[in-house]
Amino acid sequence: ETGVTQSPTHLIKTRGQQVTLRCSSQSGHNTVSWYQQALGQGPQFIFQYYREEENGRGNFPPRFSGLQFPNYSSELNVNALELDDSALYLCASSLKSGTSTDTQYFGPGTRLTVL
Amino acid sequence: AQKVTQAQTEISVVEKEDVTLDCVYETRDTTYYLFWYKQPPSGELVFLIRRNSFDEQNEISGRYSWNFQKSTSSFNFTITASQVVDSAVYFCALAAFMDTGRRALTFGSGTRLQVQP
Numbered sequence: 001e002t003g004v005t006q007s008p009t010h011l012i013k014t015r016g017q018q019v020t021l022r023c024s025s026q027s028g029h030n031t032v033s034w035y036q037q038a039l040g041q042g043p044q045f046i047f048q049y050y051r052e053e054e055n056g057r058g059n060f061p062p063r064f065s066g067l068q069f070p071n072y073s074s075e076l077n078v079n080a081l082e083l084d085d086s087a088l089y090l091c092a093s094s095l096k097s098g099t100s101t102d103t104q105y106f107g108p109g110t111r112l113t114v115l
Numbered sequence: 116a117q118k119v120t121q122a123q124t125e126i127s128v129v130e131k132e133d134v135t136l137d138c139v140y141e142t143r144d145t146t147y148y149l150f151w152y153k154q155p156p157s158g159e160l161v162f163l164i165r166r167n168s169f170d171e172q173n174e175i176s177g178r179y180s181w182n183f184q185k186s187t188s189s190f191n192f193t194i195t196a197s198q199v200v201d202s203a204v205y206f207c208a209l210a211a212f213m214d215t216g217r218r219a220l221t222f223g224s225g226t227r228l229q230v231q232p
Contacts, residue, residue, distance in 0.1 A: 033219065033220070035220075035222075041224055041225075042119075042206055042208075042222030042223055042224045042225050043160070043206070043220070043222050044222075045219040045220060045221070048219060056219055058219065088158055090160060092160075092220075103150070103162055103165050104162075104220060105162060106152070106159055106160035106161075106162075107159065108157065108158055108159040109158045109159065111158070
C-alpha cells in the first residue's frame with residue numbers, strides 16, 4: 001500500500017449537484033495530483049497542488065476546483081455535475097525535491113456516479 | 116504535445132507464457148520520464164517502474180523486465196512466466212512539462228492482460 005487514502009470510496013449524485021472528494025497524501029509528500037479515469041480509458045490529469053497552490057491544470061473546466069491544506073491533504077470539488085463526470089477519481093501524492101521529477105503514488109480512488 | 120500509445124487493448128495468455136506489452140510515446144522534451152503502472156480490479160494504480168530519458172539500460176526485476184529504446188520511442192514491458200496474479204490493466208505513462216515547469220503524467224489507454232490458469 002502507498003499510504004495515500006481517499007474518501008469516500010463510492011458516491012452517487014444527481015446531475016447539477018456538487019461533490020467534494022478528499023485525499024490524504026503519503027507521509028512526507030508535499031504534492032498532490034488529481035486524475036479522472038473514465039471507464040475503459042487511461043487517467044486524465046485534472047490539476048496538481050504544491051504548497052497549497054494550484055501548480056498546473058489539465059483540460060478541465062473551472063467547475064473542477066481544488067484545495068490543498070497545510071498538512072498536504074487535498075480536496076477536489078466539482079460543481080454542476082454532468083453525466084459525463086461519472087468516473088473513477090484518483091489522487092496521487094509525490095515529493096517535489098529540487099528539479100527532479102517525482103514518482104506519483106496513487107490512492108485507491110473514489111468512484112463517482114452521476115445520475 | 117505529449118502522447119502515449121498502447122496499441123494492444125487486450126491480451127490473453129496461458130499461465131507460464133511470456134508476454135510483452137508495447138508502449139510508444141511522443142514528446143518534444145529532451146528530458147522526460149516514463150513509467151509503468153498496474154491497475155488490478157480494485158482500481159488502485161500500483162507503481163512498477165520509472166525510467167528517465169538519459170538512461171537506456173534495460174531493467175529486470177524478478178519476472179518483470181523493461182526495454183527502453185529511445186531511437187524508436189518505445190518502452191516495452193515483458194512479464195516472464197506469467198501468473199494469474201498478473202491479470203490487470205497495465206498503463207504506460209509519460210511525465211511531461213506543464214507551463215509551470217512541473218511535470219504531469221500523460222497516460223496511455225492501457226492494456227488489459229488476462230492470464231488463464
